[in-house]
Amino acid sequence: MKAALNEPVTSDLRERIVTKLLEWYLQNKRDLPWRGASAYGVWVSEIMLQQTQVATVIPYYLRFMERFPTVRALAEASQEEVLRYWAGLGYYARARNLHQAAKILVERYGGELPTEPGAIESLPGVGRYTAGAIRSIAFHQPYPLVDANVARVLSRLFGVSGNLRSTSTQARLWNLAQQLVPENEPGTFNQALMELGSLVCIPSDPRCEQCPLLADCVAGNAPDPTAWPEASSNKRSLPVVHSSALICNEEGALLIVQRPPHGLWGGLWEFPRVVCSAGETPLEGAHRAALEVAGWEVTAMEPKTLRAVQGQVAPITRIKHGVMHYRITLYGYLMRPKAPVAPKEERPKEWVTPEALSRYPMPAPQAQLREAVLNRLHAPLPNIQPCFVFEETNSPDYAKES
Ligand code: SF4
Known part of the structure; x- marks a missing residue:
């Protein structure tokens, strides 16, 4: 309750x-x-x-x-x-x-x-x-x-509306x-x-599925937990970097994971993705996504030649995405699996051929990533089934959940 x-x-x-x-x-x-x-x-x-x-x-x-x-x-x-x-x-x-x-x-x-x-x-x-x-x-x-962390947790837990800086909201918290x-x-x-x-209850990417308070949390059980706290009207949009590991095995299948059932896009599929931390490069983020979300040690691949390389490689694409007061840039890196490891979170996973990828419902930015991968891997795009993509309405909030 x-x-x-x-x-x-x-x-x-x-x-x-x-x-x-x-x-x-x-x-x-x-x-x-x-x-x-x-x-x-x-x-x-x-x-x-x-x-x-x-x-x-x-x-x-x-x-x-x-x-x-x-x-x-x-x-x-x-x-x-x-x-x-x-x-x-x-x-x-x-x-x-x-x-x-x-x-x-x-x-x-x-x-x-x-x-x-x-x-x-x-x-x-x-x-x-x-x-x-x-x-x-x-x-x-x-x-x-x-403090700021407690204010965010309480505003989500109890669904407290109003600007966190206002005297009345502060009094309530x-x-x-x-x-x-x-x-x-x-x-x-x-x-x-x-x-x-x-x-756990971090600003743009609350990990509700790991949260001990999920059962009692108003925001955690709403479509979009980051709807709380209310964004300040004069707040400038914040840049956030997301990075996905596009893990492609020797047979040409790509690894996708299913999102937790809570939050916006709950239950949809995506390439393993993380929100990059301060100081973390997108490539480091993609390696972390592979380890923590997919459960694979990986080697990054040079996208032009699809050769495995060490060190800095370029992403195959960069997708810009606006989300309320967040400006998200989503990077995707092609990677080869090296060795399985225990992931941080257990989520349903599938190795999927490029042709079958379009059968899995994906949020719109991840579907763009999929198109970029298919282009890069020279997949026979004309044969692909019509894309099952959840289009965004009003404010596209894909990146606020994770
Ligand atoms: S369930 Fe989600 S929104 Fe609620 S307190 Fe936990 S992490 Fe925050």
């Missing part, structure tokens, strides 16, 4: 969400240096993580904590030195506030972070989110927190977070919500 809008979260639903999320977190959480840190360590990590990605923060956090292992060590350092240890992280006001707050903690609280209500919130640079993180994670107090946070393990729960937003 899903939570209705404008109603309190029922105790049953709350318990299900908390239990499933904590179980998932225990199995899937990343090993990060601030897990289990002191209140000071939690505070430093949360300030560094504002506006900055985890991978970037890790080396900064380790260096900073080695040089300033306590509040007192930080308070006694010069601002110049603190900024030197922050150099490269950006948003230097965060470092100045941290330093100033450390001095206040030494003067008023003996160098400890205070637990009494309102005290943490009064420190420079500590807002509601950071206070919630310190209170719940370090002091095990049932305080909620809502904080209220939901407050209702959910348990008395026991509030910090673990809050970290689990953030981790789910980082690893």
